[in-house]
Amino acid sequence: MTITTINKIISAVAMYKGLHRNIYYVALARMILGMGNFIIPFLVLLFTDKLGYSASLAGSLAMSITGLYLLGSFIGGKLSDWVGHKNTMVAGECVGAILLLVCGFAPDAPVMVPAFLFAAYFFIGVALPASNALVADLSHAGNRDAVMSLSYLAYNLGSAIGPILAGYLFWQHTEWIFFGNGLAVLVGILVVAFLVNVTEQAVPESDSDLERAVEGNVWSVLKSRPYLIVFTLFCGMLWFALNQMTMASPLYLSHLFGQEGPVRFGQLMTYACILVVIITPLLLRATSGHTETMALAYAGLLFVLGYGLVMLAPTIPVHFLAWFFLSAGEVLVLTKEGVYLANNSPASHRGRIQGVLITLRSLLLMPSFVLIGYVIDTFGYSVTWLLVIAMAVCASIGMLLLSVREKTRLAATSS
Numbered sequence: 001m002t003i004t005t006i007n008k009i010i011s012a013v014a015m016y017k018g019l020h021r022n023i024y025y026v027a028l029a030r031m032i033l034g035m036g037n038f039i040i041p042f043l044v045l046l047f048t049d050k051l052g053y054s055a056s057l058a059g060s061l062a063m064s065i066t067g068l069y070l071l072g073s074f075i076g077g078k079l080s081d082w083v084g085h086k087n088t089m090v091a092g093e094c095v096g097a098i099l100l101l102v103c104g105f106a107p108d109a110p111v112m113v114p115a116f117l118f119a120a121y122f123f124i125g126v127a128l129p130a131s132n133a134l135v136a137d138l139s140h141a142g143n144r145d146a147v148m149s150l151s152y153l154a155y156n157l158g159s160a161i162g163p164i165l166a167g168y169l170f171w172q173h174t175e176w177i178f179f180g181n182g183l184a185v186l187v188g189i190l191v192v193a194f195l196v197n198v199t200e201q202a203v204p205e206s207d208s209d210l211e212r213a214v215e216g217n218v219w220s221v222l223k224s225r226p227y228l229i230v231f232t233l234f235c236g237m238l239w240f241a242l243n244q245m246t247m248a249s250p251l252y253l254s255h256l257f258g259q260e261g262p263v264r265f266g267q268l269m270t271y272a273c274i275l276v277v278i279i280t281p282l283l284l285r286a287t288s289g290h291t292e293t294m295a296l297a298y299a300g301l302l303f304v305l306g307y308g309l310v311m312l313a314p315t316i317p318v319h320f321l322a323w324f325f326l327s328a329g330e331v332l333v334l335t336k337e338g339v340y341l342a343n344n345s346p347a348s349h350r351g352r353i354q355g356v357l358i359t360l361r362s363l364l365l366m367p368s369f370v371l372i373g374y375v376i377d378t379f380g381y382s383v384t385w386l387l388v389i390a391m392a393v394c395a396s397i398g399m400l401l402l403s404v405r406e407k408t409r410l411a412a413t414s415s
Helices: 003-016 021-035 040-050 055-083 085-103 112-137 144-159 162-172 175-195 218-224 227-243 248-286 292-312 316-343 347-379 381-414
Strands: none
Touching: 003 144, 003 248, 021 144, 021 175, 040 055, 040 162, 040 248, 055 085, 055 112, 055 347, 085 112, 085 175, 085 347, 112 144, 112 316, 112 347, 144 248, 144 316, 162 175, 162 248, 218 347, 227 292, 227 316, 227 347, 227 381, 248 316, 248 347, 248 381, 292 316, 292 381, 316 347, 347 381
């Protein structure tokens, strides 16, 4: 690594200096959650290799979890604007953590485990729009990229440890997949409950008309901003591609390498998390002069490149190369989507808009779990990767068109 490269990294990381301590506490909580990220990366393998379900049925169960998660998100959006973003986040995560811990006492129960996971992720879904709205509350347009990316970076720093541990625990100590995840959620949310004090932080009022409080319900706001719906549709396509890192990829690795598959998958997840820590500030600096929608168009192209490599040359070295591009696409999706929604949502409706749009995006993703399982069982992995690549191409084109529209609007406003 050259001196010039090191200086670029240091310069990029400087954006995280001088933020309010609330933001650092939220980042710490996210890092703890990442360290316990045991279940979701191995969810499909848990249903197939430990509980004995087929790939199609496992996909259906994963879809059911997504359905309850989106129901929780829809309810949580309204609830968070009513009782407070922090209160809703803490309550939802606490209940979810307790349910995950209960699963650890019977990790091989084929009925109880899915049932408790359904309930756990419903309550975690309740907390999600509140969590996103809380991060938006603690930031403003001038530092929103830094605040949101720091939370994401911290989560991935923790996740550099979590999945590789889960890969080794998966076969012989499955109960600790649940205990570890549940304890991490509980500890992380206690950090938010006792250390984050929203009332002590004064956030400057935004100059943007799009963030100013408005009257009316969430539907009237979305009716006046239909581009948010279109944006969410294209984000759903990007999330479809992104989710195959944890849906199709572990099945593919087990198909290629047998019982070594979960270990290889854990290694790739850890590698991706380390990459994210390194490249997040660099990517944000590189895309700072572009609109969020243009950055998301780049994300779609990165997914195309990554999955194309996996399909054409399914070796371990090529997987590591491909996951470099997939991780870069993930960084852009998980940071720029939140920044765009925060910048285009009135402060009075942040929770509700997050809840409605997350629910819409999740509805789009629900059939994908069954679809991917069906395509794998029926047509094999080559067709599966072609389907994922096609979806990423469509999303990239759609985001490019939204970026052109946004630039046109800004030019007209300036005039």
